[in-house]
Amino acid sequence: MTITLRCAAVCAATLLVVAADDVGARGGGRGGGGRVAGARVGGGFARGGAAAGGSFGQGQVSGGVQGGAYNGRGPAASGRFPGRSGGGYAAAGAGDWQAERQERVEERREHYQQNADTRQERRDGAGEDWQDYGTARREDWQDYAEDHYEDHVDDVDHPYAAAVAVAAGAAAVATVAAPPPYWTVPCTPETIVVGGTTYYRCDSAWYVRVYSDGDVSYAMTNPPAGY
Amino acid sequence: MRHARQAVLVAAVLLATIVPARGDDGAGARVQAMASLLAKAQRLSVTIDCAYDVLQDSGEKIEFGERRVVVLRRPDRARVDVTRRDGARRGVVFDGKDLAVFDLDQKVYATVSKPGTVDAAFDYFVNDLNMRLPLRELLKSDLPTVLKDVVGTARLVASERLGDVATDHIALRGATADMQLWIPRDGDPLPKRIVITYRLAGGQPRFEADLGPWNLAPDVPDSLFTFTPAAGAERIPVLAPRRGKAR
Numbered sequence: 001m002t003i004t005l006r007c008a009a010v011c012a013a014t015l016l017v018v019a020a021d022d023v024g025a026r027g028g029g030r031g032g033g034g035r036v037a038g039a040r041v042g043g044g045f046a047r048g049g050a051a052a053g054g055s056f057g058q059g060q061v062s063g064g065v066q067g068g069a070y071n072g073r074g075p076a077a078s079g080r081f082p083g084r085s086g087g088g089y090a091a092a093g094a095g096d097w098q099a100e101r102q103e104r105v106e107e108r109r110e111h112y113q114q115n116a117d118t119r120q121e122r123r124d125g126a127g128e129d130w131q132d133y134g135t136a137r138r139e140d141w142q143d144y145a146e147d148h149y150e151d152h153v154d155d156v157d158h159p160y161a162a163a164v165a166v167a168a169g170a171a172a173v174a175t176v177a178a179p180p181p182y183w184t185v186p187c188t189p190e191t192i193v194v195g196g197t198t199y200y201r202c203d204s205a206w207y208v209r210v211y212s213d214g215d216v217s218y219a220m221t222n223p224p225a226g227y
Numbered sequence: 228m229r230h231a232r233q234a235v236l237v238a239a240v241l242l243a244t245i246v247p248a249r250g251d252d253g254a255g256a257r258v259q260a261m262a263s264l265l266a267k268a269q270r271l272s273v274t275i276d277c278a279y280d281v282l283q284d285s286g287e288k289i290e291f292g293e294r295r296v297v298v299l300r301r302p303d304r305a306r307v308d309v310t311r312r313d314g315a316r317r318g319v320v321f322d323g324k325d326l327a328v329f330d331l332d333q334k335v336y337a338t339v340s341k342p343g344t345v346d347a348a349f350d351y352f353v354n355d356l357n358m359r360l361p362l363r364e365l366l367k368s369d370l371p372t373v374l375k376d377v378v379g380t381a382r383l384v385a386s387e388r389l390g391d392v393a394t395d396h397i398a399l400r401g402a403t404a405d406m407q408l409w410i411p412r413d414g415d416p417l418p419k420r421i422v423i424t425y426r427l428a429g430g431q432p433r434f435e436a437d438l439g440p441w442n443l444a445p446d447v448p449d450s451l452f453t454f455t456p457a458a459g460a461e462r463i464p465v466l467a468p469r470r471g472k473a474r
């Protein structure tokens with residue numbers, strides 16, 4: 001055996017010992033990682049942590065208890081697999097989307113408030129023509145719908161109008177800038193069935209049910225014919 | 228000096244052949260075996276009990292859940308029936324031509340034409356229509372490819388028992404979420420439990436699923452995939468986000 005090979009054998013043996021020590025220090029191997037209540041040990045998985053105690057917690061939350069129904073939608077509801085890049089849940093994008101949806105809620109509220117104000121002004125005006133108002137309101141809806149929705153996919157004979165289908169031409173699928181924000185209608189609505197479609201009316205606002213974001217929700221629409 | 232350098236080089240070569248790479252505990256191979264089996268299955272059915280956290284505006288993290296009964300007949304038939312914990316029943320059916328989604332309690336349904344494979348139809352359902360289909364990746368025929376980016380991160384946590392089943396508990400890390408799998412040590416490597424933690428999302432919510440029993444040879448007649456609206460159900464449209472366009 002040459003000097004080189006002898007040296008190599010010694011070096012390898014030394015490094016093997018070091019490697020074995022390292023494995024031992026990491027708790028290595030199956031089931032070796034971590035102490036129950038301690039910090040993470042080397043490369044193993046820690047078993048301690050806030051949730052491991054299973055405590056009910058103490059004290060009372062400040063700010064009281066939230067009323068109303070709990071939201072059932074969020075990133076974990078998707079159950080999407082993680083990915084190294086792309087795929088999975090994109091936190092930033094979802095945050096933007098949520099913000100956009102909230103913004104649209106505010107836009108619509110303002111839109112309706114403007115409509116309500118306009119109507120009140122028209123009622124107050126002695127010589128106003130209600131027919132003109134009705135036409136203007138419908139045109140307002142048309143503009144609003146065309147600004148926010150567009151048609152897509154197949155042309156199916158379905159009687160939706162205005163926000164959902166003025167532009168969509170009664171499609172099975174309509175694409176929108178963001179899903180409608182209404183998981184419930186903002187009142188106890190009057191329900192009217194016209195042509196097989198159920199309309200929900202809250203004051204001057206009309207809604208129909210749609211699938212959006214994985215669930216049944218409500219989208220604004222024009223009043224049905226005759227209303 | 229020259230001899231010393233040669234010695235270190237030879238030692239390194241010896242070590243490379245003797246000491247397995249750190250983290251090479253077989254977890255990746257277990258995940259790949261699972262993915263390969265699922266991807267090749269021509270038929271399968273499984274019941275999935277799901278639970279997921281939703282962070283409320285108040286900061287509370289609330290858990291919701293549902294049972295999903297999944298039936299797949301490749302390449303172009305699938306059905307998922309869902310019963311939420313609050314009793315609401317809904318589902319989705321694909322017959323090779325149309326996707327039908329229905330809600331039995333709200334008495335509504337929607338149908339969308341999407342001829343082709345289950346893979347393409349469910350991609351469209353989730354990515355374009357923005358509909359919800361948890362663990363839909365498990366049904367993809369390219370599942371090994373879906374997991375290739377994260378399979379290298381697979382590590383064996385421990386050998387654990389879930390009920391009376393001995394499993395390998397495996398952890399994987401993704402760019403935005405972490406996943407844990409429990410794969411039985413004996414028999415087919417079909418996942419018994421999956422936990423996904425969306426660690427970049429507020430509150431780091433978790434999706435959990437207990438899966439089983441699995442059946443890779445279920446009786447799946449065509450009629451199972453034929454959608455018939457419930458009596459009195461109303462057809463409604465699907466609204467999908469308009470992607471890639473300015474408002």
